[in-house]
Structures are given as structure tokens and as C-alpha cells.
Amino acid sequence: AQTVTQSQPEMSVQEAETVTLSCTYDTSESDYYLFWYKQPPSRQMILVIRQEAYKQQNATENRFSVNFQKAAKSFSLKISDSQLGDAAMYFCASLGNQFYFGTGTSLTVIP
Amino acid sequence: SQTIHQWPATLVQPVGSPLSLECTVEGTSNPNLYWYRQAAGRGLQLLFYSVGIGQISSEVPQNLSASRPQDRQFILSSKKLLLSDSGFYLCAWSMGRLQETQYFGPGTRLLVL
Incomplete structure (x- = not known):
């Protein structure tokens, strides 16, 4: 079975910071994928970024990037130039034969 | 483009009553379909998935069942709701292999009283 652990239940960031x-x-x-999903107050899950495990290059989507450390089994999400609209729950997920989700990190953006 | 719909958006039901939640996908054919439940303050739990009409795989034995009567329609049902069935139910779809990205619907908030 797969497990996904998000050790930060809550995080906060100043607007425009990282x-x-x-x-x-x-x-x-051996073949799996990693994802970050965002769940705003509307509760619809929105795909933020996806990483194929066989790719060494870290995925990037505009202000969102990941630091994928395969040997350490670590998959962190970096949000640059944080905006008020980034405030949401963020879920990390791994996908082999099925999705496994972490318990989420609640991100607050401070104006 | 593809869109996914769920209804109702919110539902309040008494214990012991039946349940039917519907999910439909537009703009694609033969998608993989999924039902998840999200309890308050927790991550997502996969309940069922389907790779085709009439094909349902159950991940968690429970009070719920799923059906796929049409290619782009996925239904979550219960004959008798329990208090523990309360939660947020999300439908998702993906294409091709089960390892493809899943896209989620807006969800249904179910409160069983």
C-alpha cells in the first residue's frame, strides 16, 4: 500500500512571499505519479501540478514548482509570489494503481 | 473541453433514508470514473471506481454502492443512510490508464441527521 504524509496541518505566508x-x-x-491539488473554500479539487516519477526534472507551473527528491521520497510544493487567491487546503497525492491522498495543509495568505 | 457535474450540491437526509448522488461527464468518451468521500478535516478516501459501463470496483466495504448505467454517468447510492455517511462526496474522471490525472467535480455535501 502507498502512504502520503503531510506533516504541516497549517501554514501561513505573507502576500508576495514564498x-x-x-x-x-x-x-x-516503480511507475507512479505525484500531484498537488488545491481545495479552496468552494471545496472543488483543482489540479495544481503533476510530476512523473521517472522524470528527474522538477515540474513547474507558473508560480508553482516542486522539489522532487525520489530517493528521499519527498515531494514539496513551492509557491512563489503568494497571492490571496492561493489561500486553500493543499493536498499531496501519489498515484500508482490508485490515488492516495495526504491529510492536507491549510494555507493562509496574510495581506 | 471536458466538464464534470455533480448533483445535488447539498443534501440533508434522515438516518435510514435512501441516497442517490449523480455524476456526469461531458466532452469525453469512455472515461474512468471515481467516487471519493472526504470527512471533515481529512483527506480523500476512494470509494469506487469504474473503467466502463457496468464495471464497478469497490475499495471500501460499506453501506454504499455505485453504478454506471451509461458511459458518462456514475451514481452513488445507499438503501439506508447511516450517521457515519455524512461527508463531502467528490466524483472524478480520468482518461486512459488509471494512472492518468484525475479531474474533480464540484462535490456534494451530505449531512445525515
């Missing part, structure tokens, strides 16, 4: 959300995972799969 914040990093942590995620570790454990899997026996």
Missing part, C-alpha cells in the same frame, strides 16, 4: 509545503510518500510501485 512558501514551501512538505510532502513525503511511501510506495512500492
Whole structure:
């Protein structure tokens, strides 16, 4: 079975600053994918970024980037130039044969 | 483009009553479909997934069942709701292999009293 651990239940960041959300995972799969999803107050899950485990290059989507350390099984999300609209729950997930989600990190953006 | 719909958005039901939540996907064919439950303050738990019409895989034995009567329709049901069935139910779809990115619907908030 796979497990995904987010050790930071809550984080806060000043507007325009940078914040990093942590995620570790454990899997026996050789072929897997990693994701960060954002869940704003509307509660709809929105894909933020995706990383294929076989790729060494870290994925980037505009202000969002990941630090993927495969040997350490670590997959952190960096949000640069934080905006008020980034405030949400962020879920890390791994996908082998099915999705496994972490318990989430609640991000507050301080104006 | 593809869109996914869920209804109702919110539902309040008494214990012991039946349940039917519906999910439909537009703009794609033969998607993989998923039902998740999110309890308050927790992550997502996969309940069911389907790779085709009439094909349902259950991940968690419980009071719920799922059906896929049409290619782009996925239904979550219960004959008798329990208090523990309260939560936020999310439907998702993906294409191709089960390892593809999943895209989520807006969710249904269910409160069982």
C-alpha cells in the first residue's frame, strides 16, 4: 500500500512571499505519479501540478514548482509570489494503481 | 473541453433514508470514473471506481454502492443512510490508464441527521 504524509496541518505566508509545503510518500510501485491539488473554500479539487516519477526534472507551473527528491521520497510544493487567491487546503497525492491522498495543509495568505 | 457535474450540491437526509448522488461527464468518451468521500478535516478516501459501463470496483466495504448505467454517468447510492455517511462526496474522471490525472467535480455535501 502507498502512504502520503503531510506533516504541516497549517501554514501561513505573507502576500508576495514564498512558501514551501512538505510532502513525503511511501510506495512500492516503480511507475507512479505525484500531484498537488488545491481545495479552496468552494471545496472543488483543482489540479495544481503533476510530476512523473521517472522524470528527474522538477515540474513547474507558473508560480508553482516542486522539489522532487525520489530517493528521499519527498515531494514539496513551492509557491512563489503568494497571492490571496492561493489561500486553500493543499493536498499531496501519489498515484500508482490508485490515488492516495495526504491529510492536507491549510494555507493562509496574510495581506 | 471536458466538464464534470455533480448533483445535488447539498443534501440533508434522515438516518435510514435512501441516497442517490449523480455524476456526469461531458466532452469525453469512455472515461474512468471515481467516487471519493472526504470527512471533515481529512483527506480523500476512494470509494469506487469504474473503467466502463457496468464495471464497478469497490475499495471500501460499506453501506454504499455505485453504478454506471451509461458511459458518462456514475451514481452513488445507499438503501439506508447511516450517521457515519455524512461527508463531502467528490466524483472524478480520468482518461486512459488509471494512472492518468484525475479531474474533480464540484462535490456534494451530505449531512445525515
